[in-house]
Amino acid sequence: MTTLLESRYRAVLRLLPAYYRREREEEMVEVYLWDVDRDTQEQSRPTVGEVASIAALAVRTRLGAAGAPRRYALLGAAVRHFALFAVLLQAAAAVVDRALEVTWAGTHGWDMFLSGFTGRGAGLGGVNVAQWVLPLLWTGGWFALFRERRGLARVCVLVAALPTLWPVVAPLVTDAVPPDPAYATASLVLAWLSAFGVCAAFHRDAPAVVLPAGTPGLWHLACCVVMGASVVLVPTSADAVWAPATGFLACALGWLLWRARSSGQGGAGTLALAFLGLLVLALRVAALVPWLDVSVPGVVVAGLVGQAVAVALLTVALAVVGGRDLAAR
Template structure:
């Protein structure tokens, strides 16, 4: 006769995918029940630790690796590639943006340098701490990127979660201080752009996942190339360079390069790359639109407006192309 505790365990185990339950459910139920007195099973419940363990196992088994059903293998591969590409983009922009800021402040006279320092020194200690954290913590995207590619997964998870923290301050800061509330759409999109990759890295690169690897190129060379593209896009067209311009430009160049590289390959070993890039591109497109939308009713220079609209159009076309190519690759594997 089935006890209430067994029924509860089986209900929790339904978090697991069907293929895993078929293979392991009976064994797991037996293990959970073996040291529980049958007379007390109707008054017992699965512990929070057991539920959390099963939930983590459900996530790992759905973001599977080789040997699991193909849909789960594809989903896991796409999530891991999305996390890797997004962390690379965040890491390169954190370094490029701060390099450009320091270069500008240190080469344009004392006034510019004092203006740069005033962000950390003139608004009191709490504001200085927040400003310092917002400037320093995003550099941990770089640590997370290289840690991930060197299979230091715990370090990578900790680094990206800390790096994403500053994106929450515009949302919670006005509730805790006299900070000016941000534009809600842009603040939300920026937070999603940071936290979705961070959570995807934590979920996708679990202990059973294969080591992370770029589809092509050495990690340091690819990172340097992204930094150069971002910095160059700001230097060459400063009139259009807002907070989204450089990472969006780098994504466009990288996505176009991936499409060209993919067209020369006959195998489909990177089929999930198109889907991962399409999702990342859609996220960047959302940030791009959110950044410019509040200013549409304000007079803008032709150069800025033309650059933003052109970039938005390019991103939309690339996202559509990546989705088509990625979907075709997945269905023909």
């Protein structure tokens, strides 16, 4: 006769995918009930630690653990590709933004640059320093993944994503002006989906990270060069999203070129880039809308609208190509 505790364990184990339950459920229930007498089983329930452990296992088994069916392996590959591309995009954007800011300060004077960190009290000064420094940890997370330091990578990306929360929290604790809701939400969603993707998909059973060509340093440098050049060459249209959107366009075009030369491989990566394109497009549109209410030269608005159209078209192309690749395989 099934006891109450056994029923509760089986209910929690339903978090696991069916293929894993078929192979391991009876064994797991037996282990959980091994040293618990029957009277206690009628009055107990799984501990918080056990539930958390099963939930973590459910994530691993659904994102490409060893022996997982094809659909789970593809899902895990897609989430890992998305996390890699998104981390690279934000890592390069953070480096380029700060490099250009320091370069500008070095040629025009440091007073304006330093005023952002001084004269506002120790608390706000510390927050501003954190806002400037912490996004650089996207780069640390990128390289940690390729060094198989996955725990370090998780810490880096989670901390790097923290600054996206401040614009939402600041109006509640200071006299700061509330941010544009659409832009703040899009930035927060991109950062935290990237961080959660790293935490969930790069588990201990996940395969080693391999790039289709080149090295992690070369990818990072190339992305920084493309983003930096886009700002330097078109400074009038270079708002906060211009460089990341340009970086996405370059990465997506490069990926499609590699896919064409590799006979249609990389369907999961192509779909992952398409999903990232949706997030970049949302960020691009959210940053573009305020420009429409400001008196600026038409060429500036045209450049921003053109970039949004390019991101949208390339995202659709990625989705179509990725879907065909998976269907063909």
